[in-house]
Amino acid sequence: MAQGVTGRTRRTKPKKQERTQKRKRDDVDAEKLEEAVAELDPKVAVESFTDLPLSAPTKAGLKSVHFTTLTPIQAKAIPLALKGFDILGAAKTGSGKTLAFLIPVLENLYRAQCIGGDAGLGAMIISPTRELAIQIFDVLVKVGRKGHLFAAGLIIGGKSLQEERDALARMNIVVCTPGRILQHLSQTAMFNCDNLRMLVLDEADRILDMGFQRDVDAIVEYLPKERQTLLFSATQTKRVSDLARLSLQDPEYVSTADPAESATPKTLQQNYIVTPLSEKLDTLWSFIQSSKKSKILVFLSSGKQVRFVYESFRHLQPGIPLLHLHGRQKQTARLDITAKFRAAKTSCLFATDVVARGLDFPAVDWVVQVDCPEDADTYIHRVGRTARYERAGRAVLFLDPSEEEGFLSRLEAKKVPIEKINVRQKKQSSIKNQLQNMCFQDPTLKYLGQKAFVSYVRSIHVQKDKEVFKLGELPLEEFAASMGLPGAPRIKFQKGDDAKARKNAPRAKLSDSEDESGEEADAKKQDGVRTKYDRMFERKNQDVLADHYAKMIRNDDVSPEELNNLDGTQAEDDDLFSVKRRIPVSEDEDEDEDAASVDGDAADRIPAGVKAVSIPGAKDPIILDSKRREKLLKSKKKLLKLKDKGTKLVFDDEGNAHQIYELENEDDFKAAGTAEEQRRRFLEEEAERVKQADLADKALAKDKKRAKKEKRKERERAEEDEEEEGAALDDGEDAMANFIADAQDSDEEEDEEPEEREEKPAKRPKKWFEEDGPAMKKRKQQTEAEPETLEDLEALASRMLG
Template sequence: MVTPGITGRIRPTKVKKRENLQKRKRDDVDVEKLEQAVQQLDPKNGSYKDFTDLPLSEPTKQGLKSSHFAVMTDVQAKAIPLALQGHDILGAAKTGSGKTLSFIIPVLENLYRLQHVGPDAGLGALILSPTRELAIQIFDVLRKIGRHGHMFAAGLLIGGKSLQDEREALAKMNILVATPGRMLQHLSQTAAFSVDDLKMLVLDEADRILDMGFQHDVDAIVEYLPKERQTLLFSATQSKKVSDLARLSLHDPEYVSVHAQDESATPKGLTQNYIVCPLEEKMDTLWSFIQASKKSKILCFFSSAKTVRFVYESFRHMQPGIPLLHIHGRQKQGARLDTTAKFSAAKHSCLFATDVAARGLDFPAVDFVIQVDCPDDVDTYIHRVGRTARYNREGRGVLFLAPSEEEGMLKRLEAKKVPVEMINVRQKKRQSIKDQLQNMCFQDPALKYLGQKAFMTHVKSIYLQKDKKVFKLKEYDLEAYAASLGLPGTPRIKFMKDDNSRQKKQASRQTIDVSDSSDAEEVAKAEKPVRTKYDRMFERKNQDVLAEHYKKLVRDGPDGETPADVFTGASAADGGDEDFMAVKRRIPADDEEEASATMGTGDARVASGGRLVHVAGASQPLVIDSNRREKLLQSKKKLTRLMDKGKRLVYDEEGNPHEVYELEDEAQYRAKGLPEEQRQKFIETAREVVQNADVEDKAAAKAKRKDKLRKRKERERNEMAEGDADAGVELPDPGEDLLANFRADAEYTDEDDEEQQQEPSKKAKKWFESEDEDEEKTQKRKKAKAAHRVEEPETLEDIEALAAGLLG
């Protein structure tokens, strides 16, 4: 029996394993002291500069120290104390000012003081992000700060991963970082996932999440969450709409805006410029800029994913001398993560991106942010240029504006306190790549197709813009823009039609009639009485049998009467308005039907004004009474179908023709006997034919083998004779041959002797063989034959020795 307290393990159990076996709640935490210190904070009047000035737990302090965070930014100094006391916050600060830590530290500390730890506690905090890349970045910061002693279970919910694996882990999570779509999917489909005990809701990039793109998802998520919770909203451009705040059920929110009084809404270290560049010159200007900045880190923004792909593929083929990357929303999750990791680690690189990378992402040491396509609004511009000049560093942003966009966009930037200066492009350093793009599109159809899609999506993005004072579609030179992309022509776009089809579709019928008619017709139509819906209802006609185009069918009745006239006894003379089921032209569906129609009704069609054409091989003439039948004379294929079909004949021994498949009379068939007897006779006759043919085939095969053997013997004798003649040996007379008994083929004929005396025929030389090569081959062949030549016996002793050797 084992003594109590003593286990059977040889090695001592590790301390960490013993801790994991226990409940994950900690007993050594003095929650009351932390709570008292938090309540003593004075966020409005107090001044806090360092993180050590705040009442934080030891695990959080260790995480901040290991990540080298010591001094708080302005937004952190104002937002963190308020969030620690449980206030709802609307936080607005410039890009790169440290908003992520402003809500991660309160999330960790508030749940730490509540001891919301372990799988039994459930979900305590939810952080929503608009993009997957930003959610991954927030989760990385949360993991770095919280891994030094915090016991919370944190998870990441984004699309592109296994849904079943996430369902199994959701019940144990205390903190979740998620995108709205994935979060709503689990709330509606995962039964074991409960958010009834949620303490905190955080929305990063809140203006984007509350925008139209995520409005439905966020509203549905909020319906699942409890009303009593703390809500934190952070963004560079904060939303102050009453409707947005009411949807989130905020309770007396504190508005934190540390840069509201600044002269600029963008960071101080950011230099902002713009270039007036027509649409057709953007590709040349971008290529020239990349060539001049190869030792820099560049981020280029475009309006559509197709444009990003086209620019990336075309520039990659041209090899600019700098690593190129691209990211957009249509990529798979793994490819997007690889791209962000590569661009973050690169020292010199160029990334082409859509607005997927415009918000929240922290790319270190970005030198230039190039906005090739004009942003939708000023908020998008601020988020784009915020990818550089982060954390008091320096950076530069360049905006490409078309001449029609310059005035409207500059007014909106000035209204939002965004200082932008105009610069010019040096014409000496500018390079034109139009010819190269045309050559690549000509050689690669896939690239040409991608360019067409890029053109269409870019024009569509301009067409769908809300601010029509900035984006004036009619003032762009779209043909020149298509040529600058290397396309052979301008792709056709449906919404670019000038016929105002959309307005016509929405307008009433009376308006269209009035607009299309003349002044006199307008007056006449205005005097018409107003038709009610009942009038229009009784004026309608069935669109299948009773429609106008079904009333005129072929006149097949006698004397031009319609089928209705035949059935009812009426004629055309009785009344001309009662033409029912009469057609003036019928087009047959089949060629055979057409042939019969063209050949069979000759008299009627000639009488109606047609002419007869006799076709060689046709028994009946062809009637030509229309242009369509006139074209039949030019088609050999159709004329052959109109000709008479011939019969295949066989001739008997007497020379009389018969059809191939000619049936016998029944009397002749019965006179030959019963069917079984005829069958046996046929089988015996067929057997005899097969046996005779088999004998003939065997005789022919035997003769063929004998002929082949004779020819081989002849060839060997000729070779022997050639070898002896070359060696100067005199052959014995064939009549006095002493080895006649030992030869395999002793039967000689006069024909064989004549063939033996003939010289073997030489093969014709090929076009590539010379006479020297022919002589060398002949000498080699003679030497080989001389080596294998059998010497003829000269004396009787030689003959006896040869016979003894052959006999064994």
């Protein structure tokens, strides 16, 4: 290989510069941009992005994704944000609010040269859901990849916490969810927000709800007071408390909605159907069957309902790809499902309100709301998933007759135009029988249906607007039957509205509804304090299925009034299946049952109303006073503990069975003499028996010794005879005849018992290295003489080779 030529086929890169030098930009004319922004008049209408004082990388990024014309919310919000005003923005769904805050974020940090790890965090964008945060981050990457050098990151739940910690120290822009960013603010040591310039809250009204209000309050405490804050949402209110909490400074309220206009896009056709609760699934199935070539988004009130409807319809095979999305899924599954639904041309996605806000699914034809939304704002966000960016779309709302009047008045107050339509009965098909069959064959599906029923009823129960959601007027029994369930699961509602305060209340004072016996009351301490040990011993063991599953199973003795009782009273639960009557197979079995019945004395001891069962092998009957005791009858292993212990028998030499230890009768024992006399007699008999056995052993040993001595003499005589025969053989005797005779003699010796033969073992022949002859001596001399010269080595080698 020639000198100076290496194995690399590509040009060696020069030494990397320091980060501060690498991130430094000499082509940025910040002064000209600052002058252009200062001369910008927010009141002048701007139609194109080229009319705004934007940097070259931002213009190139907008051109690459084909954004040229400003939407109304962008035309009003971007100039104010570029000048550094705090903004409170409200616009219809699908109007381009994401670019309204992403462009000011990029431009303000670009002019301030907030680039590199030394600059720290410059902007924080908070989103209520992970899917919306991912969507915002994707738009940020598309617009900022044409020349911007900012380090941006996505901080959401469901990802590696350590990887996020390592990357946070280098980030300039963060897109995050409230819970995850608060975790890093409180736990990550290298995460510093002292240089934060901009805070953006997308879907601000959702973030400021009860679920995120405390998180936002805690996040704001970590951020500097001197910053720019932008709040955007489709439904926005100017609440003074929210503005004060987020420390907005003279905010500009930007809204594109005309007071006389509707809160939803004009291209959206909105309808509602009045359908009873028991016919909702049938109507939904019929609708999907008639819209197989469409892209449908179906909203349900809870994740358990989403799972049940998805699994049920998937078994029925409607002829259209089905997907489901809810908050209990893992992050990877949620990303995969959203990506599939975005790319699909025809599909049906069952989802909760986790996708109701901000998400942009292209070309959604229908938005179907099977369950009534909690308020008009939620309705507006749901239907906003279709008819985006002036495209056409349709939305259908299912309303129960008890919900129609109240919710339509809420929509009228928000100026939402909606029209009633009817279902063609000829095209509507029922799936009640199929669902019943599936729930009967698959216990898991039935359990999902029961949980879905409970979650729906509870969601109606906790709604604040009681004029719309009237739980008492809903046909719960018919609804459960329409889901394929054998009966409506029983639900125990808590009294009062503040469940959290009730949960954290002290438990020293028991409620009046608890039924306590006098013995339990006496067992409690006089001061009324119950320790953790008291609660531990009062705790019941859990079976494979917890108590909440047993509570959903309806008992035959429960009346419909008790079933729909909402005051918390609950009757005693029984098993799902109970034996009412058993027909004996034969008369023998009837006799066995009579023999296994409880005797009169035991029946007197059993309390009234308690079952008792007698089993073979147990003297006393088994009292079935609880469900756990009834389950004992199904386990053979547990029944063994309840049966009486058996007796162990041994067999003597003659094959007769008797117990291990048999006690002699006391009279017979006394007739044989006193205990001392019997002991002395026993010792004398045993001593005499041992003496006779010793004499027999000595005689046997003497005979064996005599026999060994005779065999030794015979062997010596045989050896002398062999020597004489060998001498005679040399004189010319027949060698073959002698060999045959010797072989016969050896066979006779082998037939003797091993004990009678007492031959010495033959000596082991010596190995070649153990020889004492002249060859061995010569070999030792050769090995002892070490070769000194080359000639000696050659001679040694020739000797070893032979």
